[in-house]
Amino acid sequence: MTDRDLHSDLAVPPGEFLEEVIGELGMTKDELARRMGLPATELSLIFKGTKALIPDTATQLEKVVGVPANIWLGLEAEYRLALDRELEEALLREDE
Secondary structure, three states: OOHHHHOOOOOOOHHHHHHHHHHHHOOOHHHHHHHHOOOHHHHHHHHHOOOOOOHHHHHHHHHHHOOOHHHHHHHHHHHHHHHHHHHHHHHHHHHO
16 A cells, blocks of 8 residues: 555545535625634635634634534644645655
């Protein structure tokens, strides 16, 4: 078994799951931002995956949408690892 067999090679930002969660709750992105006390522009970066989801934000999400903070942080860690693997593979292909 190789590392590739053990890990997903698809980088999915936690914001994609967050969009599903708020959709199921009937909540808009603007409402989520307001309830979390964050600017909508900052939350937008989380949805896109360009801003990392930090523990404080994960705790706020837990309070607002009910998904435990450790789930958000786990999704973020997996996303960042997948991005790192993609970058590493791209660099290896350049060296070939």
